[in-house]
Amino acid sequence: MSRSQWVLVLYFFLSLSGCAGAAGGAIAGEEAEAVVIFSSLYSEGLGQTAGAAWIDNQQELLSAMDKASRQRLGVNPQTPPSMDYAREGVLAIWMGSMPTGGYRIKLASDMVSVKDGTAVVKVLWIEPSEKAFLTQAITSPCIMIKLTRTGFTRIKVVDQKGIIRAETGI
Numbered sequence: 595m596s597r598s599q600w601v602l603v604l605y606f607f608l609s610l611s612g613c614a615g616a617a618g619g620a621i622a623g624e625e626a627e628a629v630v631i632f633s634s635l636y637s638e639g640l641g642q643t644a645g646a647a648w649i650d651n652q653q654e655l656l657s658a659m660d661k662a663s664r665q666r667l668g669v670n671p672q673t674p675p676s677m678d679y680a681r682e683g684v685l686a687i688w689m690g691s692m693p694t695g696g697y698r699i700k701l702a703s704d705m706v707s708v709k710d711g712t713a714v715v716k717v718l719w720i721e722p723s724e725k726a727f728l729t730q731a732i733t734s735p736c737i738m739i740k741l742t743r744t745g746f747t748r749i750k751v752v753d754q755k756g757i758i759r760a761e762t763g764i
Contacts, residue, residue, distance in 0.1 A: 624707075624708040624709075624744055624745060625705045625706060625707055625708060625744070626705070626706045626708055626713055626741050626742045626743070626744040626746070627704065627705065627706075627741070627742045628701060628703070628704050628705065628706045628715065628739050628740070628741050628742075629704065629739065629740045630701050630737060630738070630739055630740075631674065631675050631684065631738050631739065631740050632659055632662065632672060632674075632736075632737070632738040633699070633735075633736065633737045633738070634662045634663055634735070634736050635695070635697075635698070635733045635734070635735050636662075636663075636733060636734055637661065637662035637663070637688050637734045637735065637736035638691065638732075638734045639660070639661025639662060640658065640661055640662055640686060640688040640734070640736055641688055641690055642690050642691045642734075643690040643691075644688065644689050644690045644759055644760055645687075645688055645690070645760050645762075646685060646686065646687045646688075646749065646751050646759075646760035646761065646762045647685075647686045647762055648683055648684075648685060648749065648762050648763065648764040649683055649684040649685070649686060649738075650679055650683045650684075650764065651679055652674065652677070652679070655674045655677075655684055655738075656674060658684075658686050658738065659672055659674060659738070662686075662688075662736050662738070675740065677740065681742065681743055682740055682741060682742050682743055683740075683741060683743060683764065684738050684739065684740055684741070685715060685738070685739045685741055685749055685751075685762075686736060686737075686738045687699055687715070687717065687736060687737050687738075687739070687751050687759070687760060688734060688735065688736035688737075689719070689734060689735045689736070690734060691732055691733075691734050692732065692733045692734060692735070693732060694722065694728040694729060694730060694731065694732075694733070695722070695728050695729035695731055695733055696720075696721070696722025696726055696728045696729075697720060697721055697722065697733055697735050698718075698720040698735050699717050699718070699719060699720070699735050699736065699737045700717060700718040700720065700737070701715075701716075701717060701718075701737065701739060702716040702717055702718050702754065703716050706741060708744050708745055708746045711745065711746055711747045711748060712746055712747075712748040712749070712750060713741065713744075713746035713748070713749045713750070714749075714750050714752055715739065715741075715749060715750070715751050715752070716752055716753075716754070717737070717751055717752070717753055717754075717759070718753070718754050719753035719754065719755075719757070719759055743764075746764070747763060747764055748761065748762070748763050748764070749761065749762050749763075749764065
């Protein structure tokens, strides 16, 4: 074998061994499943500025869903999904108070990457065009995402432009 072929073989085996993680830690490139369980355009109770929070029990989830739906007239409170909080939790993400309609948060992928103990949740942070005709109402979009716990202790919320919109620990 030539030297370049040996280098390729060595690279291949080293890249395979790089997939092994330390016990108890997240494996490089690991992913967690993400499912949207709640979204609202009016969630003032969660915060006036953008943020995120990890929810790890049913009472906190009920409280957060109540805060996020207080301003929704004629809507019955939602029943949260059945969850195993030892294996999963909920990430609440909110934009804060916005001056008009046209703002939203959407989950960009149903898989969340985990590396070095940090989960990176990718979202579409939707803001209206300056030229758009908009409703004149204060909005405060939020989204709640059920995440499988997969070796992470921190979460970063990153938008489609790579901007970190919020961070939280669990």
